Amino acid sequence: MDKRLPLAAALIILVLFGVPLLFPRPPIPVPPVTADSIASAPAPDAAVSHTVPVAQPNAQANAQHTVALPVLKLDTIVTQSAVSTTWFSSLGAVPLAVQADSYPALNGKGGRVVLKHAQDPLIRFRVITPTDTITFDRIAFTSAKSSSANGANVVTFSGTNGKEQATVRYELVNDNYLSMVTVDVTGAASPAFLLVDMPNGFDTQEADTLGDMRALAYSVKPVTQSARGTPFTKLDSGEKKLEPGPLTWVVAKSKYFLVGLIQPVGGKPFAEAHLEGGIRTRKQATNGYATVVMPLDNGRAVFEMYAGPQSWKRLHDLGREFETANPYGGWLQGIVQPFSTIVMRVLLWMKGTTHMSYGWVLVIFGVTVRLLMWPLNQGAMRTSIKMQRIQPELTEVQKKYKSDPQKQQAEIMRVYKEHGMSPFSSLSGCLPMLIPMPVFFALFFVFQNTIEFRGVPFLWLHDISLHDPYYILPIVMGLSMLLISWIGMRNAPPNPQAKMMMYMMPAMFVLILFNTAAGLSIYYLTQNLASLPQQWLISNERAKATKIG
Numbered sequence: 236m237d238k239r240l241p242l243a244a245a246l247i248i249l250v251l252f253g254v255p256l257l258f259p260r261p262p263i264p265v266p267p268v269t270a271d272s273i274a275s276a277p278a279p280d281a282a283v284s285h286t287v288p289v290a291q292p293n294a295q296a297n298a299q300h301t302v303a304l305p306v307l308k309l310d311t312i313v314t315q316s317a318v319s320t321t322w323f324s325s326l327g328a329v330p331l332a333v334q335a336d337s338y339p340a341l342n343g344k345g346g347r348v349v350l351k352h353a354q355d356p357l358i359r360f361r362v363i364t365p366t367d368t369i370t371f372d373r374i375a376f377t378s379a380k381s382s383s384a385n386g387a388n389v390v391t392f393s394g395t396n397g398k399e400q401a402t403v404r405y406e407l408v409n410d411n412y413l414s415m416v417t418v419d420v421t422g423a424a425s426p427a428f429l430l431v432d433m434p435n436g437f438d439t440q441e442a443d444t445l446g447d448m449r450a451l452a453y454s455v456k457p458v459t460q461s462a463r464g465t466p467f468t469k470l471d472s473g474e475k476k477l478e479p480g481p482l483t484w485v486v487a488k489s490k491y492f493l494v495g496l497i498q499p500v501g502g503k504p505f506a507e508a509h510l511e512g513g514i515r516t517r518k519q520a521t522n523g524y525a526t527v528v529m530p531l532d533n534g535r536a537v538f539e540m541y542a543g544p545q546s547w548k549r550l551h552d553l554g555r556e557f558e559t560a561n562p563y564g565g566w567l568q569g570i571v572q573p574f575s576t577i578v579m580r581v582l583l584w585m586k587g588t589t590h591m592s593y594g595w596v597l598v599i600f601g602v603t604v605r606l607l608m609w610p611l612n613q614g615a616m617r618t619s620i621k622m623q624r625i626q627p628e629l630t631e632v633q634k635k636y637k638s639d640p641q642k643q644q645a646e647i648m649r650v651y652k653e654h655g656m657s658p659f660s661s662l663s664g665c666l667p668m669l670i671p672m673p674v675f676f677a678l679f680f681v682f683q684n685t686i687e688f689r690g691v692p693f694l695w696l697h698d699i700s701l702h703d704p705y706y707i708l709p710i711v712m713g714l715s716m717l718l719i720s721w722i723g724m725r726n727a728p729p730n731p732q733a734k735m736m737m738y739m740m741p742a743m744f745v746l747i748l749f750n751t752a753a754g755l756s757i758y759y760l761t762q763n764l765a766s767l768p769q770q771w772l773i774s775n776e777r778a779k780a781t782k783i784g
Contacts, residue, residue, distance in 0.1 A: 327372035328392035328403035412543025450490035467520035470512030574677035594693025601761030682752035708756035713745035715763035
């Protein structure tokens with residue numbers, strides 16, 4: 236039997252069962268979540284006063300407590316850095332929202348991207364002691380603005396509930412989306428722990444509303460392990476999950492933006508994080524709950540807070556493996572994440588060097604990968620030609636010694652040796668087809684959450700991070716794949732299995748790319764077009780070898 240038949244069958248099984256696992260069908264679309272804008276935002280350095288009810292720390296508390304809540308007077312403080320605008324509230328001494336000043340909202344409503352979730356603050360504070368729970372939104376805080384020695388904006392809240400005193404200080408890094416947060420509590424019984432409630436979700440401000448909601452997740456980075464993520468969809472309503480510490484950071488993320496708490500350099504890690512599935516009001520999960528726990532050391536806790544875009548370079552420059560705040564690849568993370576990092580570094584370097592659009596960068600990247608693979612492909616294709624030439628000899632040996640397996644094996648090895656080959660030569664010919672696949676998978680995951688591609692136009696595409704609205708690229712890519720297969724079969728012996736694969740593989744890849752980022756189709760189409768000359772040359776070489784044989 237032709238050794239290529241079981242190999243082809245194995246590849247077919249891999250595609251049929253592997254593709255649905257790697258690229259699951261998206262859920263049925265649901266009505267989009269509307270993005271609530273910050274209403275009547277005050278001018279920088281101004282403060283306004285209004286009254287709002289005290290918010291409970293989580294959804295369960297909201298559902299279980301029906302008693303009248305106290306009403307507190309609060310101030311809203313607005314501060315600006317070189318890259319963002321942040322709204323703070325004296326109710327709970329918390330940030331209400333962060334506007335990424337350089338990123339436009341793509342939901343058709345205009346304006347800038349604002350990280351917020353309905354009317355909830357981004358984070359909330361509580362302190363637990365052996366005898367009490369101190370909820371910060373029940374403390375009457377006063378606010379003050381100042382500047383640090385290095386010129387950074389500082390917002391400080393001080394207050395008391397009559398028993399304990401609390402101070403929360405935010406020092407905002409001017410050229411980043413980072414704040415150093417210091418929480419001091421005096422008068423509380425020991426041991427005391429600070430609890431920080433993370434965002435319950437984010438208002439979607441993307442053109443791909445459903446994709447943005449599917450990307451909602453929490454992720455954590457244990458000190459001695461790799462980062463791991465928990466999508467909102469993986470937590471049933473009310474389901475609880477403990478992420479044991481020590482933890483370097485904890486993140487709440489959407490498709491392109493995140494809010495993360497980070498252990499300071501040289502500081503103490505977080506003790507643990509508690510995750511819980513949110514109440515589902517629709518098929519798609521849009522709510523979750525996460526609480527980060529850290530011990531108070533002499534009444535103090537210090538951490539950094541990043542609230543901004545998932546810009547790979549910004550996150551990488553923060554250190555502490557923060558660029559993995561969006562773990563790629565699911566159960567293939569150990570394979571995909573390293574390739575994703577390499578691919579991202581290369582693309583950023585190419586962008587910085589050429590100053591071209593990311594669309595053209597992907598074209599150059601695809602051609603470059605194909606050129607680097609040229610020698611390996613050349614050797615594999617020539618090995619395939621040799622295998623075709625010796626196949627009649629191998630078949631004859633198998634028939635002649637079918638009753639003597641040992642003699643048959645010895646004669647087969649003799650045939651291989653005479654032609655300078657081995658039984659593994661047929662497998663080595665398949666490696667060039669498999670090597671580019673990790674890059675393809677890496678790009679698939681990179682395009683899902685890489686903000687560098689967000690809103691980037693190319694040719695007729697208005698955004699290469701979204702699928703081609705006219706489906707031109709996937710169809711042309713499939714046709715190019717079919718053309719490559721046809722050229723590869725020219726001057727080759729008839730092979731029903733190869734002919735079946737010639738039609739099956741392009742069709743499957745077209746279906747995969749129909750609803751994925753157009754940039755992925757750009758890359759794969761470029762790869763195919765760049766391989767056509769080599770395929771044609773090898774086909775002609777095969778024809779010459781057939782005549783000689």
